[in-house]
Amino acid sequence: MNQNWHGTLIRHMLLLVTGCLLVGLISGYYGWSLAIGLGLYLGWTLKQLLRLHEWLRQHTPDEAPPDGYGLWGEVFDSIYHLQRRDQRVRGRLQAVIDRVQESTAALKDAVIMLDSDGNLEWWNRAAETLLGLKTPQDSGQPVTNLVRHPRFKEYFEQDNFEEALEIPSPTNDRVRIQLYLTRYGNNEHLMLVRDVTRIHQLEQMRKDFVANVSHELRTPLTVICGYLETLLDNVEEVNPRWSRALQQMQQQGSRMQTLLNDLLLLAKLEATDYPSDNHPVAVQSLLQTIKNDAQALSGERGQHITLEADPSVLLKGSEGELRSAFSNLVFNAVKYTQDKGTIRIRWWADHQGAHLSVQDSGIGIDSKHLPRLTERFYRVDSSRNSNTGGTGLGLAIVKHVLLRHRARLEISSVLGHGSTFTCHFAPTQVSRSQAIAAEE
Template sequence: MNQNWHGILIRHMVLLLGTCLLLGLFTGHYGLCLAIGLALYLAYTLKQLLRLHLWLRDQKPDQAPPEGVGLWGDVFDSIYTLQRRDQRVRARLQAVIDRIQESTAALRDAVVMLDSDGNLEWWNPAAQLLLGLKTPQDSGQPVTNLVRHPRFKEYFAHGNYADPLEIPSPVNDKVRLQLLITRYGNNEHLLLVRDMTRLHQLEQMRKDFIANVSHELRTPLTVITGYLETLLDNGDDLPTRWQRPLQQMQTQGERMQTLLNDLLLLAKLEATDYPSESHPVAIDHLLRTIKGDARALSGTRNQTITLEADPTLHLKGSEPELRSAFSNLVFNAVKYTPDGGQIHVRWWHDAQGAHLSVQDSGIGIEAKHIPRLTERFYRVDSSRSSNTGGTGLGLAIVKHVLLRHRGRLEISSVPNRGSTFTCHFPQQQIATQLEAYSPEEG
């Protein structure tokens, strides 16, 4: 109908002007007749506008439009048609919203919608049980005011939501939650929360079992290796055929002790989220010590080991833990780099934080193995551990040490061309000059 309005308006104006001119011809007052005609048409138009206003203001559901003729009849019918169409669309959208709300209400996982600033907009009933959110008083509150765990505040502020976060529930410390944030729309956030208590308990049982078994095995293993050392110290009194078996037994015993030590260290690292001690650590001095140990490990293999470290850059944390992590990376590079290869260790900082990289020209790793390298006992090649004497726990220890120091591990590698292991630490983990100062240095 809209496409005919232009023609209708032209016909109305022609009819009005023609009538006014005809009356002017009979009366001789053209101007007066034209003014009267326009005034009457204006009054009619205002009356129809008033009818439209009253109908739109006082309209009830499914109320028919006012009766109208001509152009105004088309206007009333067109508006009514648009209203009915809009009502149908809104009804469909409301039905979809109702279905979504019903489905999310049935979820056992919490779903929380946050705006771009992290303020609460909407949540399902499970969020009230898992996070303790209350309706409606918590609406519009920052989520970090209600979920106050320090790790969650760091997780939300950092903005890197690639990995989920596990924390205790703010309602019940015995309940373990897994949180995952996804961005959508105009930088809004969707927070998904899952109850991981059962899996956490099973994982804790596994950790406790490994820690207890490792601790219990240390004593008998120490006794066995002690007697083996005594027998080998008196090897001249033993038959020749016993010397080689005893040496192999001693080697495997030492390997088992190394494995138990790594398991106990890993259990200790997993027991808490942060180091028990946190002091400024002179990383350049630590790396020089590790470099010397790496040269001793390399021996006569003619490997080139270089170090580039910023002497003014200190890191807040536990020196024994950092030593364990960094030495694992450097010693792995020595073990998996062929004779005559090159190993470069670098310690530096930029706008993103502090970084340690260990680059080698070794055998490299295929891309499919990289995501699983930090798993316990994961092997790229089962023959590697027997050749290098590794326990399969080194990178798992590195991962947990970095997590405890708010860091992360990045691995890049090309088969037969070498690998680069990079540790990234945020700015907040860097010690200031005042913190790094010690009276001995002054």
């Protein structure tokens, strides 16, 4: 109640008391006059309260409050002004909401708002085309009941939405859609969906082109390398001037064969989302074999390679693909670590899943290169790559193998102080050896 209302109330009470005292002066009953006057005033006040309560309980949004007199007249007038101001604010907000809905309805990309439990709250027209949502019967339904692709369920239930998800459209298998999820407000979700069919077709054409060219080059390259090997086996019968040239040709031919093999492996990895031979793999024994190969690759460089692996932790997946990914990480550490350096390989599991860490004390990588390391043919230093005989595809292969095994690669490095490559596997990919678990 503001200061004017205080003044009005005081004036009304003074007038009431003065009137009661005058009646008491005339009648000679001051107490009764004051009590009757205050009782009548209280009854009138209660009546106004009942009118206000009845109006608040039954009024329509645009219905004005009842008329009143004196103090209650000011109360009803204040309520009326608040009501009008609230209507103006609601009108402006509704206009903004209408404009936002009209603008999102015009988008070719789908916009879907979900509550904290993943139930549908609102969507634009594009969502009906790309996801097949129906208005109004799908409102309040869990989005995972309407988008039934298994990869979407996995994607929605995870906590990390940094990467987008690409799946076929529920309405048309020939349409590819890309989904982005982000959290906002009180753990609600905003989902954006776009049609990437054209981009997917171009990417598929690129993959097919690389795979076909690699296959076509493989046969003539095998023939060339075979003849070079035959010539070098009989080098004493060849003009000495050609000996060095033949050796260099054989080296470059071997490097091209390695490149083609890596390209064909990448094409195979990209062909499907999951490994065909998905069974528990004994990672400890796999890493022991890779460590022995790495020690042989190190040769006389005096590098110290250690392995710490929990033999009870198995990993569901393709042993061949995992061998390729893990050996790439370990062999890279050997190549880019100086003589007498240290390389530490660790394999362990916790409540977040299983983890493989390859840590070296090598030359390290500048932080500006880290986001692009898994790109095909990306080289931090082209001269360094050629000296080590790499193809620039090793980390790209690692990335694709991890994606197929529901894992991610984390890279940390300090220039001049070494690098650490860590593979994080989801708990669903991990199993434990029954024999070892029984012993425990």
